[in-house]
Amino acid sequence: SLLERDRLLKNAPHYVAPLPTTVPIFDLFSGMANGAVRFLGLSRRPGRRGALVIKTGLAMYDFFTAARRVVPTHKFRSRAETLKVWPAINPAIRNSATYYDAWVSHPERxxxxxxxxxxxxxxxxxxxxxxxxxxxxxxxxxxxxxxxxxxxxxxxxxxxxTGGWIDLTNSAIGAVAPKLMGGTKGSHLIVDNRELHDALDGHMIYYENEDGRICILFPYLGKVLVGSTDIRVDDPDQARCEDDERQYIRQSLSFVFPEIEIADTDIVFQFTGVRPLPISQDSFTGRIPRDHFCELIEGAG
Ligand SMILES: Cc1cc2nc3c(=O)[nH]c(=O)nc-3n(C[C@H](O)[C@H](O)[C@H](O)COP(=O)(O)OP(=O)(O)OC[C@H]3O[C@@H](n4cnc5c(N)ncnc54)[C@H](O)[C@@H]3O)c2cc1C
Structure with missing residues (x-):
């Protein structure tokens, strides 16, 4: 996906731009023991990642992309430096790390x-x-x-x-195939709140909520896009952003920017999408692989 991203940055600069992405970090060592426990298969639950794990991960990210670098390398900040750039961020912060991803402003176009x-x-x-x-x-x-x-x-x-609809489409066209998909829905809110927008300083904030789920918020065409949830769905056509998801997203927001009040009327749009994930029994949806795969199915005739 990095190759694909870099191609898009090069071929479609009118819709695809580098996105500075900042990870707030609250611990030094977290994530190391959890990584070992998960490696041994003793737990599937994700845990917080601390400064050492994130620093190592981003150094590897920079190393592997060095030969064809199209975005700047990462930057690590101390607590004081972080609060200088993002004064409204949760003051319990210890460090922050900024790396670059990319975003598509108008995917439909x-x-x-x-x-x-x-x-x-x-x-x-x-x-x-x-x-x-x-x-x-x-x-x-x-x-x-x-x-x-x-x-x-x-x-x-x-x-x-057809993404989350692959099994339904296979059945609609008479393809004899095993069940392949186990999609999860992800809901997002679009928030129209100037204080929140300005607090981001043009960055995407990519953070772990208190339950270990990855959440994001970033400036989106003058507003802020915040998400997301990760909930299994059987029928993608029935997926909706529900009230409890709105609550979850607002709670996650108050974790990362505790002093910024978001009123109900600030939420100007909400939407949900279905991630086309492979079928999985994993107890924690965040652990279902996000890799792509291609399955060849022979026709009947
Ligand atoms: C909440 C959320 C957040 C995500 N965040 C990111 C991210 O930050 N970065 C990233 O890279 N990826 C992200 N993804 C994943 C990314 O959106 C998907 O990987 C990508 O959209 C998959 O593309 P696709 O073309 O395979 O499927 P889809 O985009 O799902 O397209 C499938 C299409 O098939 C159509 N279809 C269904 N049935 C039929 C039929 N019978 N006949 C004709 N057409 C049909 C559907 O209408 C749909 O348009 C996210 C996904 C979600 C849901």
């Missing part, structure tokens, strides 16, 4: 541009949105949900890249 480029390169290609695929009598059928039109297609190969 980027997606549209990629489709247009593909169609320019290969004029016989077709991109159909608002289209749903299903199994017809002797072919697959594409159904245009806007016009109601249907088109029969007989593909040699189907790439099922």
């Amino acid at each position: 980027l997606g549209t541009e990629m489709l247009r480029d593909t169609m320019k390169e290969k004029p016989s290609a077709r991109a159909l949105n608002y289209a749903r695929v299903s199994l017809g009598d002797a072919s697959l059928v594409l159904y245009d949900r806007l016009s109601g039109e249907t088109v029969a297609v007989k593909p040699r190969l189907v790439v099922n890249a």
Whole structure:
């Protein structure tokens, strides 16, 4: 994913920009014993990561990306330096570490541009949105949900890249496949609060909530995007941002910026997405691997 990110930074600078990402750190040694316990399979629960673990991780990150560096290396700050830049951050902080990731400001437009480029390169290609695929009598059928039109297609190969819907799509097209997916929903809030926005100083804050879950907040088009939850869902179509998730996100926010009050009316938008994760029995959703995988399924005919 780093290669992919670097390609996007290079090819689409109008939508993709470096994102300074700051990790608040509250301990020195935390995470070392927990790492060993997890390595031995004695626990799956994540624990807080302290300064030593984070420093080592970021030094490795810089080392492995040195040959094709496109973003600056990390910076470690003392408590005093951190509070100078982010005076509103939880004063229990011990250090902070800033590294660079990247963010996409308009992912939908980027997606549209990629489709247009593909169609320019290969004029016989077709991109159909608002289209749903299903199994017809002797072919697959594409159904245009806007016009109601249907088109029969007989593909040699189907790439099922429908994310959290992969199992549902396999079943809709008659592919005989085991259950592959076990998606989790992640909800985010968009908060319109100037004090919170300015408190970030243009950085994404990437922090561990008190329960060990990773949360983020970052400036987003003049507002602040805060998230997220990580909850298993059976049916991606039913996923919604629920009240208890709003509460969870607000609580996590009050942990990292305890003095900043967020009113209900500051929450101007909320949304949820389903992470297309592999099926897993892991008791802690944060531990389900985020790697990509490709499964080949032979057709019946
Ligand atoms: C809350 C959250 C936070 C995330 N944060 C990050 C992050 O910070 N960084 C990062 O790199 N990744 C992040 N991800 C992961 C990233 O969003 C996903 O990995 C990525 O979107 C997967 O892309 P995809 O194209 O495989 O699937 P999706 O983006 O899920 O696309 C699948 C598409 O298939 C369509 N579809 C479903 N059924 C059918 C059908 N029958 N016919 C036609 N179309 C159908 C759906 O409508 C959907 O548009 C996050 C995900 C979530 C949910």
